[in-house]
Amino acid sequence: MSVLARFDMSGKVALLSGAGRGIGAASALALAESGADIAVMARSVNQIESVAERARAMGRRAIAIATDANDADAVKAAVARTANELGRIDTVVSVVGGAMPQPFMNTSDKDLRNSFENNVVNGLRLVRECVPHLLAAAGDRPGGASVVMVSSAIGHLVGRGYVSYGSAKAALDHAVELMAADLNPRIRVNAVAPGAILTEALEIVATNPELKASIENATPLRRLGEPDDIAAAVLYLASSASSYVTGQVLAVDGGTVTTNFNFPIADL
Numbered sequence: 001m002s003v004l005a006r007f008d009m010s011g012k013v014a015l016l017s018g019a020g021r022g023i024g025a026a027s028a029l030a031l032a033e034s035g036a037d038i039a040v041m042a043r044s045v046n047q048i049e050s051v052a053e054r055a056r057a058m059g060r061r062a063i064a065i066a067t068d069a070n071d072a073d074a075v076k077a078a079v080a081r082t083a084n085e086l087g088r089i090d091t092v093v094s095v096v097g098g099a100m101p102q103p104f105m106n107t108s109d110k111d112l113r114n115s116f117e118n119n120v121v122n123g124l125r126l127v128r129e130c131v132p133h134l135l136a137a138a139g140d141r142p143g144g145a146s147v148v149m150v151s152s153a154i155g156h157l158v159g160r161g162y163v164s165y166g167s168a169k170a171a172l173d174h175a176v177e178l179m180a181a182d183l184n185p186r187i188r189v190n191a192v193a194p195g196a197i198l199t200e201a202l203e204i205v206a207t208n209p210e211l212k213a214s215i216e217n218a219t220p221l222r223r224l225g226e227p228d229d230i231a232a233a234v235l236y237l238a239s240s241a242s243s244y245v246t247g248q249v250l251a252v253d254g255g256t257v258t259t260n261f262n263f264p265i266a267d268l
Helices: 022-033 045-057 072-086 109-138 163-183 200-206 209-218 227-238
Strands: 013-017 037-042 062-066 091-094 145-150 187-194 249-252
Touching: 013 022, 013 072, 013 109, 022 037, 022 045, 022 091, 022 145, 022 227, 037 045, 037 072, 045 062, 062 072, 072 109, 091 109, 091 227, 109 145, 109 163, 109 187, 145 163, 145 227, 163 187, 187 227, 227 249
Parallel strands: 013 037, 013 091, 037 062, 091 145, 145 187, 187 249
Antiparallel strands: none
């Protein structure tokens, strides 16, 4: 098999959460472009239906499933519907998560619980529901199925204002290593850790030329990332191109070695 052919996802089915916009939508379309049929989950029906329609225009089967990642029953139903309608699940990509930056002293117990729920519990729940289907798709092939979690550079970098978000993403990164150990050898588990990516979450950066320039100048590659930069990494980890990779967190952050975007906090 040629190296390029290893990226071919023809005949595979990918289920993606948080796929209505930004990194999730870009990843779904990258997988569809590589031949995969897709199921896309998010709360916004209009957004995920738009993504599914673009995949269908490529000749792929695609279903849009309106799902709240916090609703365990809804997630279970979405996984079952994907397997029933598309016949299998070879890859699951979890893009759910997030938390607003704020000073540690303003971070309540509820904020911490919500961050871990959104960034760790919801993603692991989706994977757990998909495991029986992933095992069936993998058969006896080592690494025959793949899980890709979308983490964040703040899980291993340090910056002011990110205690709840960064702690949760750090936990997710280690969970990836632990899940890989549990699910070896038939299911590979990896993560992508994006840096500053121009999505709706960074709208404040995109609309502030001074702030945008400061982050670009602090990034070794001197630019902000695009959703397709992350989608390309997701495709690599989802496809057989990464068949000898598991338990890894792939940083896609322009070479960032220190936080270049700190929430403004006064010294104590």
